[in-house]
Amino acid sequence: MSFVPGATERVDIHLADRSYPILIGTGLLDDPASWAAVPTATSALIVTNTTVAPLYVETVRRAIGGRFRQVHVLELPDGEAYKTWETLNLVFDALLREGSDRKTVLFALGGGVVGDMTGFAAASYMRGVPFVQVPTTLLAQVDSSVGGKTAINHPLGKNMIGAFYQPQLVLCDLATLATLPARELSAGLAEVIKYGPIHDMAFYDWIEENIDALVAREPAALAHAVKRSCEIKALVVGQDEREAGLRAILNFGHTFGHAIESGLGYGQWLHGEAVGCGMVMAAHLSQRLGGVDAAFVARLTRLVERAGLPVVGPALGAERYLELMRIDKKSEGGDIRFVVIDRPGSAVMRGAPEAMVREVLAHCCAA
Amino acid sequence: MSFVPGATERVDIHLADRSYPILIGTGLLDDPASWAAVPTATSALIVTNTTVAPLYVETVRRAIGGRFRQVHVLELPDGEAYKTWETLNLVFDALLREGSDRKTVLFALGGGVVGDMTGFAAASYMRGVPFVQVPTTLLAQVDSSVGGKTAINHPLGKNMIGAFYQPQLVLCDLATLATLPARELSAGLAEVIKYGPIHDMAFYDWIEENIDALVAREPAALAHAVKRSCEIKALVVGQDEREAGLRAILNFGHTFGHAIESGLGYGQWLHGEAVGCGMVMAAHLSQRLGGVDAAFVARLTRLVERAGLPVVGPALGAERYLELMRIDKKSEGGDIRFVVIDRPGSAVMRGAPEAMVREVLAHCCAA
Numbered sequence: 094m095s096f097v098p099g100a101t102e103r104v105d106i107h108l109a110d111r112s113y114p115i116l117i118g119t120g121l122l123d124d125p126a127s128w129a130a131v132p133t134a135t136s137a138l139i140v141t142n143t144t145v146a147p148l149y150v151e152t153v154r155r156a157i158g159g160r161f162r163q164v165h166v167l168e169l170p171d172g173e174a175y176k177t178w179e180t181l182n183l184v185f186d187a188l189l190r191e192g193s194d195r196k197t198v199l200f201a202l203g204g205g206v207v208g209d210m211t212g213f214a215a216a217s218y219m220r221g222v223p224f225v226q227v228p229t230t231l232l233a234q235v236d237s238s239v240g241g242k243t244a245i246n247h248p249l250g251k252n253m254i255g256a257f258y259q260p261q262l263v264l265c266d267l268a269t270l271a272t273l274p275a276r277e278l279s280a281g282l283a284e285v286i287k288y289g290p291i292h293d294m295a296f297y298d299w300i301e302e303n304i305d306a307l308v309a310r311e312p313a314a315l316a317h318a319v320k321r322s323c324e325i326k327a328l329v330v331g332q333d334e335r336e337a338g339l340r341a342i343l344n345f346g347h348t349f350g351h352a353i354e355s356g357l358g359y360g361q362w363l364h365g366e367a368v369g370c371g372m373v374m375a376a377h378l379s380q381r382l383g384g385v386d387a388a389f390v391a392r393l394t395r396l397v398e399r400a401g402l403p404v405v406g407p408a409l410g411a412e413r414y415l416e417l418m419r420i421d422k423k424s425e426g427g428d429i430r431f432v433v434i435d436r437p438g439s440a441v442m443r444g445a446p447e448a449m450v451r452e453v454l455a456h457c458c459a460a
Numbered sequence: 461m462s463f464v465p466g467a468t469e470r471v472d473i474h475l476a477d478r479s480y481p482i483l484i485g486t487g488l489l490d491d492p493a494s495w496a497a498v499p500t501a502t503s504a505l506i507v508t509n510t511t512v513a514p515l516y517v518e519t520v521r522r523a524i525g526g527r528f529r530q531v532h533v534l535e536l537p538d539g540e541a542y543k544t545w546e547t548l549n550l551v552f553d554a555l556l557r558e559g560s561d562r563k564t565v566l567f568a569l570g571g572g573v574v575g576d577m578t579g580f581a582a583a584s585y586m587r588g589v590p591f592v593q594v595p596t597t598l599l600a601q602v603d604s605s606v607g608g609k610t611a612i613n614h615p616l617g618k619n620m621i622g623a624f625y626q627p628q629l630v631l632c633d634l635a636t637l638a639t640l641p642a643r644e645l646s647a648g649l650a651e652v653i654k655y656g657p658i659h660d661m662a663f664y665d666w667i668e669e670n671i672d673a674l675v676a677r678e679p680a681a682l683a684h685a686v687k688r689s690c691e692i693k694a695l696v697v698g699q700d701e702r703e704a705g706l707r708a709i710l711n712f713g714h715t716f717g718h719a720i721e722s723g724l725g726y727g728q729w730l731h732g733e734a735v736g737c738g739m740v741m742a743a744h745l746s747q748r749l750g751g752v753d754a755a756f757v758a759r760l761t762r763l764v765e766r767a768g769l770p771v772v773g774p775a776l777g778a779e780r781y782l783e784l785m786r787i788d789k790k791s792e793g794g795d796i797r798f799v800v801i802d803r804p805g806s807a808v809m810r811g812a813p814e815a816m817v818r819e820v821l822a823h824c825c826a827a
Contacts, residue, residue: 135793162793178545189616194792217584219789220611220622221702244587249556255587256623335588422586425561426502426529 101127102316104323106239107331108259115239115263115323119312122152122227122266128160130262132223134196137161140184140211141202142171145229148272153202153227161198165191169207174360176206176246178254184214198223198261204230204277205237205364209255212243216258226260229269231281231315232365235288235322236343238263240330246359250420251351257335265323267315279401280365282307283346285318286396287372288325291342291432291440296321301392304399341423342440345432346372349406352417356409369402374457379434381449389437406458411451414458418450468494469683471690473606474698475626482606482630482690486679489519489594489633495527497629499590501563504528507551507578508569509538512596515639520569520594528565532558536574541727543573543613545621551581565590565628571597571644572604572731576622579610583625593627596636598648598682599732602655602689603710605630607697613726617787618718624702632690634682646768647732649674650713652685653763654739655692658709658799658807663688668759671766708790709807712799713739716773719784723776736769741824746801748816756804773825778818781825785817 101118114130121127137157141150146168154164167187169180188197199222201211208226215224226238244255270278285307289297299317300307306314326343333340350371353362362370376390398404409417415429423430428444435441468485481497488494504524508517513535521531534554536547555564566589568578575593582591593605611622637645652674656664666684667674673681693710700707717738720729729737743757765771776784782796790797795811802808 178549182545185614185621186616189614189620189787192787192791192794194794195789196792217621217623219620220609220624242587247552247556249553253556253586254552254584256584257587420556420559422562424559425563427559427561 102320104320104327106259106327108334111241111259113259113261113263115265115327117265117267117316117319117323119267121264122149122156122268125156125159127264128157131157131160131225132196132198132261133160134198135161136163136165136191136193137198137200138188138191138193139164139166139200139202140169140207140214141166142169142207144171145203145207149202149229149269153200157200163191169210172360173206173246173354173364174358176210176359178245181210181214181245184211185218188214188218193218193222195219195222198225200225200227201238202227202229203233204228205233208233208238209242209244209252212241212258212260213245213255216243216256221258223261226263228263228265230273230277231270231319232277232284234265234319235281236284236326239323239326241334251355251359252422265319267312267319270310270315275401276363278308278310280363280369282400283365283369283372283397283402285322286400287343287345287368288322290372290376290393290434290437291345292325292329292438293321294438296325301396304396308399308401341442342432344423345434345440346375348418348421348423348429348431349374351421352409352414353407355417356413357407362403362407366403369397369400370404370406373397373404374406374453375431375433377453377457378431378445378450381453382433382445384433384435385437406454408459411454414454415447415450469687471687471694473626473694475701478608478626480626480628480630482632482694484632484634484683484686484690486634488631489516489523489636492523492526494631495524498524498527498592499563499565499628500527501565502528503530503532503558503560504565504567505555505558505560506531506533506567506569507536507574507581508533509536509574511538512570512574516569516596516636520567524567530558536577539727540573540613540721540731541725543577543726545612548577548581548612551578552585555581555585560585560589562586562589565592567592567594568605569594569596570600571595572600575600575605576609576611576619579608579625579627580612580622583610583623588625590628593630595630595632597640597644598637598686599644599651601632601686602648603651603693605632606690606693608701618722618726619789632686634679634686637677637682642768643730645675645677647730647736649767650732650736650739650764650769652689653767654710654712654735655689657739657743657760657801657804658712659692659696659805660688661805663692668763671763675766675768708809709799711790712801712807713742715785715788715790715796715798716741718788719776719781720774722784723780724774729770733769736764736767737771737773740764740771741773741820742798742800744820744824745798745812745817748820749800749812751800751802752804756801773821775826778821781821782814782817
């Protein structure tokens with residue numbers, strides 16, 4: 094491991110004129126040098142939530158203050174249940190109330206919900222204004238803040254309304270992970286674990302060896318996990334920004350996971366919890382399709398469990414699971430498509446016989 | 461004039477992998493050849509309004525039927541007052557209810573409101589699905605359906621929430637203009653007239669000579685007006701898709717016009733009526749800034765009037781006008797920016813002293 098505590102690591106997303114850096118380090122929020130890539134403008138709006146605001150909003154406001162004549166703050170309610178049009182509209186209301194213009198910069202300070210909503214607001218306000226991702230959860234640092242997917246939920250499906258819209262900068266301050274509730278840390282680890290089976294079994298080995306250090310929030314372990322996750326995500330997104338093909342592998346565990354989230358009602362299980370359990374289910378499906386063996390499934394199940402995540406799906410009933418999965422964004426013509434492991438370290442998107450999916454559901458879910 | 465009645469004219473928008481054709485002709489809706497560029501998919505959704513649906517929806521449904529397993533229709537209420545999130549959400553509801561996927565094609569059959577909303581729905585549904593513009597008003601054929609600007613209104617400002625998102629095809633069937641109310645025909649002529657002062661005074665001369673023929677809906681005159689307008693718009697959009705600079709000239713008359721629409725409440729004046737009057741006001745401002753002479757202003761005022769459009773602004777009061785114009789998308793740091801004519805056939809975007817804007821308002825608006 095090359096990580097030097099205190100040093101700032103940089104991962105670049107290469108997307109022609111939409112390229113941008115991800116900065117990873119400890120204490121970045123306070124350091125004016127971290128913000129050098131942010132455009133200057135008349136005004137900025139920091140969008141955050143009621144949980145994160147008291148912890149970090151003044152630090153960010155102070156750090157960016159020199160770049161804007163005015164810096165406004167909007168606190169949204171906290172939680173996936175608020176990832177709705179109604180909440181999004183609070184951002185538009187604030188922007189228009191403050192006389193924001195096309196150069197106004199939005200800052201998403203918080204987890205995945207704040208990032209997804211602020212990103213979609215930035216994509217849509219006046220047809221696009223610049224924005225910066227300041228993820229304060231592990232899940233947002235390793236996944237949702239990187240790559241330009243923005244969205245809100247619709248009552249009939251998760252992330253159904255959104256845009257591909259890239260930020261100017263992603264700033265991952267590892268110090269913010271110290272205040273993260275344990276449940277949210279585990280949720281973030283689900284997305285870290287994901288990168289192993291789909292792309293990098295050496296990283297997967299490293300995660301297994303360091304899972305206790307990660308759960309204990311050892312800074313060097315977290316720094317490596319965030320950096321390697323961002324590198325893999327950058328590689329995939331750089332090849333397929335708009336998910337024409339390859340990028341879909343990042344959704345390993347998400348078809349089952351989204352059904353769990355939507356079926357229970359958003360916010361019952363955290364997104365990362367649903368993805369953790371969803372990966373176990375997708376691994377079982379992969380085994381039935383011949384991509385991995387039973388030992389691989391057992392190994393993944395054990396790792397997900399050690400990360401503090403659920404490994405048994407809720408009892409929604411097979412019909413409800415199938416109904417919810419049919420409206421997944423990867424579906425085509427009503428056929429559900431899954432990301433499955435075709436060999437350890439490699440994933441593909443494909444359909445599966447309904448009878449086989451039913452077997453997986455029967456095997457993996459509570460009765 | 462090279463127009464042959466019955467022939468299909470084609471204008472291309474050149475935007476790399478987002479390029480597409482505009483087809484212009486009479487009877488195109490019925491002709492299967494018109495739809496050859498439309499992708500095939502499991503399903504399609506025709507979005508239209510309650511006024512247009514009884515006239516053309518069955519024709520379109522029949523013409524595209526062979527390309528989709530299912531074709532659904534959604535009728536929205538008619539009018540600018542419905543260009544809101546609530547109405548847009550009806551499109552998402554319909555898409556999700558029908559199990560639409562990432563390949564589902566949306567068809568916008570109607571005027572500017574249907575086109576802007578359907579385009580934004582297509583941009584946002586699952587982060588982007590293909591769509592086709594089928595404009596049935598003159599305004600939509602010469603302006604709003606071309607160039608990929610999509611949006612909804614916010615109570616505090618017009619077109620404040622949207623996306624740049626290009627269609628696969630724009631199909632302008634001139635036969636649909638026969639059923640257009642006279643007031644809407646005039647509204648469309650405002651956007652036709654616009655192209656003269658900003659880019660092509662020879663076209664402006666032609667419009668003056670043919671304004672009676674246009675108001676009388678002579679097919680050859682309408683065909684030329686639509687084609688030349690689309691050519692100029694294609695030229696401008698091809699150089700500046702996302703309105704970094706040049707494209708703003710297409711908003712000649714729109715700063716004053718948007719203030720009129722918003723100040724009166726959307727739907728009181730048609731968009732084209734507000735733009736017609738707004739062009740007269742912008743011409744007065746241009747004269748005060750030295751770009752054109754009094755004769756030019758008088759000539760434009762006369763043409764707008766002959767097109768059946770208002771030339772005197774409503775009595776909103778100068779303060780209200782200024783307040784509304786400050787939240788225009790072209791504003792920066794609270795300074796209003798106008799598209800003005802710097803010489804006949806050429807436009808620029810610039811600020812203007814507030815005292816001068818007040819003089820224009822005092823001169824051009826009802827007391």
